[in-house]
Amino acid sequence: MAVPGAFVSSILLLLASAAVAEIQFSEIRSDDRPIIPLDDFGFTHRGWLELNVSGIALSKAGLELGNLGFFLCTRDSWLNVLKELEEEDITCALQSSHVKHVFTFEKLGQRTSFDVEFDQEDANQYTLIFANCLQQQLRVSMDVRSAMYNLDGKSGRRDYLSAGKTILPRVYYLFSLIYFVLAGLWVYVLYKKRLTVFKIHFFMLAVLIMKGLNLLCEAEDKSYIKRTGSAHGWDVLFYIFSFLKGITLFTLIVLIGTGWSFLKPYLQDKEKKVLMIVIPLQVVANIAQVVVDETGPYGQDWVTWKQVFLLVDVVCCCAVLFPIVWSIKNLREAARTDGKAAVNLMKLTLFRQYYIVVICYIYFTRVVVYALETITSYKYLWTSVVAAELATLAFYAFTGYKFRPEAHNPYFAIDDEEEEAAAEALKLEDEFEL
Numbered sequence: 001m002a003v004p005g006a007f008v009s010s011i012l013l014l015l016a017s018a019a020v021a022e023i024q025f026s027e028i029r030s031d032d033r034p035i036i037p038l039d040d041f042g043f044t045h046r047g048w049l050e051l052n053v054s055g056i057a058l059s060k061a062g063l064e065l066g067n068l069g070f071f072l073c074t075r076d077s078w079l080n081v082l083k084e085l086e087e088e089d090i091t092c093a094l095q096s097s098h099v100k101h102v103f104t105f106e107k108l109g110q111r112t113s114f115d116v117e118f119d120q121e122d123a124n125q126y127t128l129i130f131a132n133c134l135q136q137q138l139r140v141s142m143d144v145r146s147a148m149y150n151l152d153g154k155s156g157r158r159d160y161l162s163a164g165k166t167i168l169p170r171v172y173y174l175f176s177l178i179y180f181v182l183a184g185l186w187v188y189v190l191y192k193k194r195l196t197v198f199k200i201h202f203f204m205l206a207v208l209i210m211k212g213l214n215l216l217c218e219a220e221d222k223s224y225i226k227r228t229g230s231a232h233g234w235d236v237l238f239y240i241f242s243f244l245k246g247i248t249l250f251t252l253i254v255l256i257g258t259g260w261s262f263l264k265p266y267l268q269d270k271e272k273k274v275l276m277i278v279i280p281l282q283v284v285a286n287i288a289q290v291v292v293d294e295t296g297p298y299g300q301d302w303v304t305w306k307q308v309f310l311l312v313d314v315v316c317c318c319a320v321l322f323p324i325v326w327s328i329k330n331l332r333e334a335a336r337t338d339g340k341a342a343v344n345l346m347k348l349t350l351f352r353q354y355y356i357v358v359i360c361y362i363y364f365t366r367v368v369v370y371a372l373e374t375i376t377s378y379k380y381l382w383t384s385v386v387a388a389e390l391a392t393l394a395f396y397a398f399t400g401y402k403f404r405p406e407a408h409n410p411y412f413a414i415d416d417e418e419e420e421a422a423a424e425a426l427k428l429e430d431e432f433e434l
């Protein structure tokens with residue numbers, strides 16, 4: 001038994017917290033990996049696994065095939081299996097009493113395909129794994145179709161979404177509805193305040209609509225998967241709107257950060273450069289996201305693409321902060337020279353707040369949500385989705401409220417006293433750098 005191989009797979013197994021819940025097709029070709037994890041699923045106590053394997057070809061005949069087969073295993077019991085392997089109580093994961101055998105190849109006989117249905121009554125998150133304990137001598141090829149589902153309590157219908165994700169379609173529908181209502185509200189505000197509307201306000205409307213459509217597609221995607229086990233093309237629409245949403249959102253943050261259209265009508269060269277970095281990176285991030293989602297956590301290049309995605313995402317998040325910092329600097333300079341301290345202090349405060357809110361938003365949706373996803377039980381995986389969506393909603397609401405078109409520009413209604421106080425405050429400001 002090659003322990004290092006098993007060790008690497010087990011790390012992968014622990015890393016992959018996302019439960020992919022679709023009918024999965026895996027092509028295994030001349031593979032001698034000792035452990036091949038295939039799919040994760042959160043079962044209720046009425047869970048089923050349907051496994052159809054065809055085109056089985058082994059590189060050698062006449063071997064003892066009891067050490068070759070599929071089993072289900074929870075994360076905790078996998079740690080026990082590893083311990084047993086290390087202490088040499090067993091030589092193959094299939095021999096452990098902690099795993100649930102689905103099919104071992106000694107039952108295969110002369111056939112090259114088999115179908116099994118496996119009744120899974122212990123509610124938990126399981127991983128479907130193929131073990132090949134003869135890997136030194138044996139390469140395996142086969143096509144695996146695995147479908148895992150729970151039977152619905154009342155109707156008895158199949159539900160292909162993992163136990164913690166089964167309410168996700170409803171969550172996404174609800175949030176998309178909220179965004180469409182917000183978009184309607186925004187149109188109303190734009191109409192009411194049409195004399196003070198800037199171009200950026202129409203851009204904000206586009207961002208809202210993209211977000212709403214993105215969520216609607218995700219809801220459709222998940223609800224099709226829930227009912228039938230596959231997305232029926234909604235995933236393609238979802239990726240398209242994810243992409244548009246990503247680009248428009250990051251562009252909006254950059255544009256607001258630069259003060260484009262409400263502070264100044266043009267972009268400086270360095271600000272354009274930020275956009276030219278962020279937009280192509282968003283393209284890369286979206287490609288990575290598609291690959292990550294479509295291959296599932298046990299795909300061959302999953303880890304690489306996940307890393308590409310994380311890296312690009314971090315770069316984008318950092319890049320969008322620069323224009324805000326530049327604006328804050330410019331405003332501070334301007335306050336010193338043009339004598340309108342109060343006006344500039346207000347703008348400065350606004351940009352400061354925006355800077356902090358952008359950082360909080362990025363931190364929350366990237367770090368806190370990931371942590372939440374890792375520590376919550378498989379039954380409550382939806383909570384991290386709700387947390388991320390609430391944070392995003394709060395961010396959109398803040399941005400819309402703070403940068404809304406205003407009929408009475410407060411910048412002009414300021415008396416001398418306030419002006420002096422602001423000038424004082426600005427002097428103090430200088431002592432604290434950002």
Ligand SMILES: *[C@@H]1O[C@H](CO)[C@@H](O)[C@H](O)[C@H]1NC(C)=O
Nearest residue numbers: 050051052114115116117145
């Ligand atoms: C897979 O196996 C199950 C259970 O034996 C069977 O009912 C089903 O029709 C098979 N599906 C395919 C696509 O072969």
